[in-house]
Amino acid sequence: MSKNKSSIKTKKAKLIINNHTYEFPIYNSTEGESVIDISKLHSLAKIFTYDPGFTSTASCESKITYIDGDKGILRYRGFDIEDLANKSDFIEVVNLLIYGDLPNKEQLKKYKELITRHTLLHEQIINFFQGFRRDAHPMAMMVGVMGALSSFYQDSLDIGDAHQRQEATRRIVAKSSTIGAMAYKYSIGQSFISPKNNLSFSENFLHMCFSNTAEEYKVSPVLAKAMDTIFILHADHEQNASTSTVRLAGSSGANPFACIAAGVSSLWGPAHGGANQAALEMLEEIGSSKNINKYIRKAKNKNDPFKLMGFGHRVYKNYDPRAKILKKISRKVLKHVGVKNDPILKLATDLEKVALRDKYFIEKKLYPNVDFYSGIILRAIGFPPEMFTVIFAIARTAGWTAQWTEMIEDPIQKIGRPRQLYTGEKFMVYGKNRSKKNTK
Numbered sequence: 001m002s003k004n005k006s007s008i009k010t011k012k013a014k015l016i017i018n019n020h021t022y023e024f025p026i027y028n029s030t031e032g033e034s035v036i037d038i039s040k041l042h043s044l045a046k047i048f049t050y051d052p053g054f055t056s057t058a059s060c061e062s063k064i065t066y067i068d069g070d071k072g073i074l075r076y077r078g079f080d081i082e083d084l085a086n087k088s089d090f091i092e093v094v095n096l097l098i099y100g101d102l103p104n105k106e107q108l109k110k111y112k113e114l115i116t117r118h119t120l121l122h123e124q125i126i127n128f129f130q131g132f133r134r135d136a137h138p139m140a141m142m143v144g145v146m147g148a149l150s151s152f153y154q155d156s157l158d159i160g161d162a163h164q165r166q167e168a169t170r171r172i173v174a175k176s177s178t179i180g181a182m183a184y185k186y187s188i189g190q191s192f193i194s195p196k197n198n199l200s201f202s203e204n205f206l207h208m209c210f211s212n213t214a215e216e217y218k219v220s221p222v223l224a225k226a227m228d229t230i231f232i233l234h235a236d237h238e239q240n241a242s243t244s245t246v247r248l249a250g251s252s253g254a255n256p257f258a259c260i261a262a263g264v265s266s267l268w269g270p271a272h273g274g275a276n277q278a279a280l281e282m283l284e285e286i287g288s289s290k291n292i293n294k295y296i297r298k299a300k301n302k303n304d305p306f307k308l309m310g311f312g313h314r315v316y317k318n319y320d321p322r323a324k325i326l327k328k329i330s331r332k333v334l335k336h337v338g339v340k341n342d343p344i345l346k347l348a349t350d351l352e353k354v355a356l357r358d359k360y361f362i363e364k365k366l367y368p369n370v371d372f373y374s375g376i377i378l379r380a381i382g383f384p385p386e387m388f389t390v391i392f393a394i395a396r397t398a399g400w401t402a403q404w405t406e407m408i409e410d411p412i413q414k415i416g417r418p419r420q421l422y423t424g425e426k427f428m429v430y431g432k433n434r435s436k437k438n439t440k
Contacts, residue, residue: 017045031066048419058239060247061410064097064402065238072318072367076236077101085325090201090231090398091115094173097236097402112201118174119195119204121182122152129186138183138390139268145179146172147261157255159408168256169401176397177201180390181208187386202228205394210382222336223381226329230374233322234392236399238315242266242273246400247407248416256404263400264393273392277385279310280344280375288343289350300360310372311355317365326373333380345376 011026013036022044025037035058042048051057066075074081077096084093088102095103095111103111128148132141149171150157156168182192185208193208203219206227210217237243245266249259267273286295299308313320334342352368355361378388407413 015041015045017047020045032068042419048421050421054244059244059416060239060407062239062403062406063100064406065236065399067238067315069313069315069317072316072321074237074321081233081321082325085229085232088232090228090235090395093232093235094398094402097398098169098405114170115174115201116195116197118171119178119197121175121178125149125152126182126192129182129192132186134187134189136187138180138187138386139264139393141183141186142179142390142393143261143264143268145183146176146264147258149175150255150257153257157257159250159253159256165256165405165408169405172256172260172401173397176394177205178208180387180394181205183390184209184383184387200224200228202231206381220336222332226333226377227381229325229329230377230391231395231398233325233370233374234395236396236402240272241269242396243399243403246404250404250407251413251416253415256401259404260397260400263396267393267396268389273389273396275309275369276371276375276378276392277388279371280379280385280388282307282309283344283347283351283375286347286351289347292347292351292354296354296358308355308366311361311368312364312366313369316367316369319367320369322370323368323372326370326377327368330373330376330380333377337380339380342376342380344379348372348376 010028011034012023013026015022015024022041024041026034027037028034038049049057064077066078067073076084076093077100079096079102084096088096091112092102092108094115095108125145125148128145129141132144153168153171156164156171158164178195185192191213193211193213195204195208199207199219203224206219206224207217239247242263246259246263249262250256254262270278286292295306295308298304298306330345334340334345352372355366355368361367375385375388378391379385383391
């Protein structure tokens with residue numbers, strides 16, 4: 001039992017198995033549901049729990065992010081996501097997630113300088129890109145290059161050294177934007193653009209993506225703010241698939257760069273970080289508001305493979321608070337870039353209205369999530385759909401490094417080792433038990 005748990009008042013839960021009663025402590029969260037500690041269940045009762053997808057399992061103790069899915073609440077270290085999106089910037093949020101509180105002006109200035117000095121990549125890392133095909137997905141490059149950082153920055157691989165851990169987290173956050181920008185440039189056949197230390201994190205990312213050797217990109221404050229807000233909204237989201245992947249990889253003692261590369265791989269899936277690209281592609285498939293009812297029927301048909309991407313969430317059973325913020329920003333961005341009547345935004349708004357009035361969606365609590373509007377904004381800024389998940393990954397390096405650090409510093413942390421419900425064959429005798437199936 002950690003020091004944190006020992007200070008929390010506990011109750012007892014009783015589990016009866018074959019007339020034997022077992023007691024397990026219940027820990028109260030500062031907010032949200034309580035948890036039953038079943039860590040000794042197997043040693044006491046010789047039985048495991050079965051929980052596909054870990055829908056009812058708390059895998060760790062954390063102080064970083066709190067979500068109330070029923071009320072549509074998201075907080076980083078106790079701070080409401082809307083306040084942070086309106087009043088903070090991405091690097092301040094990174095500092096908050098990793099260190100636990102908001103820095104003062106002097107601390108923030110110093111931290112921004114520490115991040116900025118790590119944005120450059122080693123020249124030999126830059127050469128890595130030449131090994132990728134030009135039509136490679138930018139996320140494939142992101143996975144490969146992120147993992148390769150461990151071979152270049154060997155002075156920050158000792159996870160037992162607090163200074164090296166901090167250095168690794170700063171490098172990961174700083175270099176992720178450069179790697180992402182280079183993946184974009186390589187995919188469109190343009191020369192890489194070096195970072196500029198006089199720009200903010202978001203300004204610098206836009207500069208590296210859209211400047212070229214013939215013309216420097218003039219960073220718009222409106223687009224920079226939208227980019228920064230997207231980074232903030234995607235910075236962390238509790239124990240999701242990619243964060244759990246980072247923690248699980250880290251539990252083995254793997255170096256931080258390898259752990260984050262594992263997180264990037266998990267994020268790539270269309271059910272996770274790739275959902276914003278899928279949501280935009282879905283809107284383009286629907287094409288017009290005239291087709292909404294048709295696609296709503298398809299979404300409700302269990303025999304139809306079509307899914308209404310951008311609606312529903314594993315945790316939120318209310319309107320995703322991040323989607324509310326992005327809906328407002330989408331209008332500002334489209335107005336700024338001169339798109340007065342964007343058909344995709346109109347379609348998205350109309351689709352949302354129809355879905356939120358539909359009994360099926362109301363009963364299943366399927367509300368718009370963060371992916372529904374983020375793709376519209378990123379497309380207006382100038383990014384192709386293939387870059388949407390890369391941008392998500394850049395933002396999530398903040399949460400991944402914070403979660404990884406918290407896990408390493410947890411005194412009861414141990415290597416992750418889920419168990420299984422085995423339903424395969426019993427003992428087989430080699431030579432006697434051979435398949436009779438036709439293998440042609």
